[in-house]
Amino acid sequence: MKLFFSAAILFFTLLCTVTAQHARPEQRTYSITRAGEKILIDGLETESAWHNAVSQSGxxxxxxxxxMDARYQTFVKMCYDDQALYVYARCLRDSTRKYVVATLRRDFGTDANDYFALVIEPYQDYTNGFRFMVNAFGAQEESLLASGGNYNDEPRWDCKWQVAVKRSPSEWTAEIRIPFTSLRYHPKNTRWRINFIRSDAASNERSVWNPVPLAFRVFSLAYTGTLDWQAHSPRPGVNFSVIPYALGGYTADKQQHKYGWKWNVGGDLKFSITPTLNLxxxxxxxxxxxDVDRQVTNLTRFDLYFPEQRLFFIENSDLFARFGFSKIRPFFSRRIGLYRGRQVPILAGVRLSGKLDxxxxxxxxSVQTAGSKALQKGPENYITLAIQRKVFKRSALGFIFVNRQGFAGPKIDSYNYNRIAGIDLDYANKDNTLTGKFFFHHSFQPGTLQDAFAHASYLGFTNLRWSAMWNHEYVGKNYNADSLGFVPRQNIYDALKKENRKMAYWRLEPSLSHYWYPKRNRHxxxxxxxxxxxxxxDGRFAATDVNYNPFFDITFRDNSIFSVGYNENFTRLFYFTDVLGRDESNSFLNPGRYHYRNAYVSYTSNPRKVVYGEASFQGGTFFNGDLYTVTTGLNYRAQPWGIFSLTASYDRLRLPGMSQAQTLLLAGPRIEINPTRSVFFTLFTQYNTQARNLNVYTRLQWRYAPLSDLFLVYTDNYDTSGFLNKNRGIVLKLVYWFQPRIPGKRRQSGTT
Incomplete structure (x- = not known):
């Protein structure tokens, strides 16, 4: 143990030696003016408000x-009225090149797109903000930014805003209107953080208004400029939305012998209690x-993480879901309304979230579930409280309390509960070169409280030439997040006795990378x-799983990537282990110590091309056998209306107990057709021999009004052994987003 702590001290010493902060580039300022007339969103700057607005480029x-300066410049203007913020962008380009636009679909993503983006951070905390993007064909994406814009973007967040584009061979323009009711901000703030980002995928150039160093994400809030309102910004008024839905569908479950029609109504309500606090x-x-989850072949012995996709849990999700680490989450919203892979009805939920100041x-x-007789699960109530306090310049101290309370009929079951309380510190220095996280959580459940805690620390350094990371984790044997969060490494499955055993564990995770940028190399x-x-x-600090991974990557100027690496592994199994997850004794591994190793190579081609793909190979020993894995993906982009993809993963596994090698195949095509910006069609098929399932998922979406949709969804599941149908269903769902205008008290502000 002394060796590890000595290594930790040495690592932190080296890290502190190299973290002398370099000065941030000078922050630019945009002084916004009031529009003196109504602006028509048509992609043209014909109104006098645009002629009077300040134009900035550079x-x-x-x-x-x-x-260096961007080869193809962007010119930006801004103005506002009492209802909305307006942005006009003129994007110059190489007239000899075709536009690169992956799709017309909403939330199109940042890869392989000519786009213009606006980043807004109205709180002056450099931590949370908004991102609005439009590509050259007018598709929109709005996202919530968290963690300083370094990661944790949430593109599934939706709000109302308008955009229109115009194109010519030598330039394209975007005119944007963002209602103040779609933003969360305090009107007393006279300055916001802001940045403009331009991706010219056709020329393989990405540029920014306020400079951002190459070592950091282009959406980093640490390097935003200033939006000067010159006075208080307009009050946003009251944001009130009613979103009812109605659906009808038919389900045929042959395994459960359940057939019938389903009719349902419900809805959501959104109300801004204050300009920064939403109910x-x-x-x-x-x-x-x-969307259906993307399946993954799992030979890891532990549960896999699948992201939340339900809209109610999306807005301000970082406030609840980012406590802890990726493998130690005290709150995981997919525990609510889902049990053993099947749905449990949610009766109602309420959430109050936002900024107090x-x-x-x-x-x-708070969310209340109805329970399920079929799953032998009673009603439950989930309550989560999260509080964050800004400390230093770009850091936050947070507290979380999570409670699951079971019911026995209408009464509370006093012995059926699970609770976690904890505190987290998220740290980021001024120029984003040094980031860290530290937390301590404690669980409360019936019975013993000894060793019912978890703690961890992370410290990372990044600049243009180096990146380094140190991470430690500890999870106690009696720390219990089974019904609240996500802690996959704590539960060890005994395949012989068919039961989970809880174990305490430690984790140490250092890494170090060095970057070279060859000069005068065209490729x-x-x-x-x-x-x-x-x-x-384990809890006594005896090794259970060790991975040592040296690697080497080459990133080409066309964005293709070549990687090669080596893995040296050690695993100690405490119980009989079924690596295939099929409960078949011929794939059981005996308890004991295993040393094994493999090498891998991968290549990802230029994603800006119409045809692009990726391929990888990994092979070597696996416990006391052999494992060879090949993964491939091929994509064709019929831009801007269609994306056709085919992915496949092939594993060939041989263990001593097997009479012959086992092959696992996970493959399927995905087709996305978007003939307009309001009609989206998806067909996704997944053939999975490990799960012995063939899934067909089809969805047709028509956005007939802003944020209002008609969905037709069809799903089908088959057993791969005889291709007998297990279940199928079809659903027609209508959603309408009704947003009555409720004016709030406004203050005239800015210049006229």
Whole structure:
């Protein structure tokens, strides 16, 4: 143990040595003016308000270099009235190149698109904000930014805003209107953080208005400029939305012998109690239109994480869901309304979330489930309280309390509960080179409280040449997040006795990477050499899983990537282990110590091309056998209306107990056809021999009004052994987003 703590001290010493902050680039300022007339959103700057507005350019490259002006400049103007913020962008381009636009679908993503983006951070905390993007064909994406814009974007958040674009071979323009009711801000603030981002995928250039170093994400809130209102910004008024739905469908479940029609109504309500505090209510919610999970071949012995896709749990989700680490979450919203892979009806839910002032952020959520006789699960209530306090310049101290309370009929079952309380510190320095996280959580459940806690720390350093990370984790044997959160490594499955055993564990996870940028090389952008070490131990600090991974990557100037690496592994199994998850004794591994190793190579081609793909190979020993894995993906983009993809993963596994090698195949096509910006069709098929299931998912979506949709969803599941149908269903769902205008008291502000 002394060796590990000595290594930790040495690592922190080296980290502190190299974290001398470099000065941030000078922040730019945009002084916004009031529009003196109504602006028609048509992609043209014909109104006099645009002629009177300040025009700013001087965009700097972010990629492939952050030391020069953009080759193709962008000119930006802004103005506002009492109802909305307006942005006009004129984007120059190479007239000899075709536009690169992946899709017309809403929430189109940042890859392989000519787009213009606006980042807004109205709180001056450099931590949370909004991102609005439009591509050159007018598709829209709005996202919530969290964690300083470094990660945790939430593109599934929806709000109302308008955009219109115009195109010519040499330029395209975007005119944007964002209602103040779609934003969360305090009108007393006279300055917001802001940045404009331009992606010219056709010329392989990404540029920004306020410079962002290449080492950081282009959406980083640490490097935003200033939006100067010159006086108080307009009051946003009252944001009030009613979102009812009605659906009808038919389900045929041959395994459960259940057949019948389903009719349902329900809806959501959104109400802004203050300009920065929002109340959300859901009644009898339905999630039949959400995307199906992408399946993964799992040979890890532990549960896999699948992201939340239900809209009620999306807005301000970082406030609830980002406590802890990715493998130690005290709150995981997919525990609510889902049990053993099947749905449990949610009766209602209410959430209050947002900013109390510039320093305090709060979230309170309560959800009531109805229970399920078929699953032998009674009604439950879930309550989550999260509080964040801004500390230092870009850091936050947070507190979370999560409670699941079971019911026995109409009465509370005093012995059926699970609770967790904890505190987290998220740290980021001024220029984003140093980030960290530290937390301590304690669970409360009937019985013993000894060793019922978890704690962890993370510290990371990033600049243009180096990145380094240190992470430690500890989870006590009696720490219990089974019905609230996500802690997959704590439960060890005994395949012989068919039961889970809880174990305490430690984790140490350091890594170090170095980057080279070759000069005057027309093809190669960057070399990366790194070393990753992942060490798991039991409560006595005896090793249980160890991975040692040196790797080398080449990133090309066309955005293609080549990677090669080596894994040296050690695993100690305490019980008989079924690596295939099929409960078949020929795939059981005996308790004991295993040393095994493999090598891998992968290549991802240029995603800006109409045809692009990826391929990887990994092979070597696996416990006391052999495992070879090939994954491939091929994509064709019929831009801008269609994307056709085919992915496949093939595993060939041989263990001593097997009479012959086992092959696992996970493959399927995905077709997305979007003939307009309001009609979207998806067909997704997944053939999974590990799960012995063939899934067919089809969804047709018509956005007949802003944020109002008609969905037709069809799902089908077959057993792969004889292709007998297990279940199928079809649902027609109508959603309408009604937003009556309720004017709030406004203050005239700015210049006229």
């Amino acid at each position: 965009f700097r490259q972010h990629f492939p270099s952050d030391t 959300d209510v859901t009644i009898n919610p339905d999630f039949s239109q959400v 510039d320093n305090w952020r709060i979230g309170i959520m 190669i952008f960057r070399y990366t050499a790194g070393l990753y070490w992942n060490y798991y131990a």
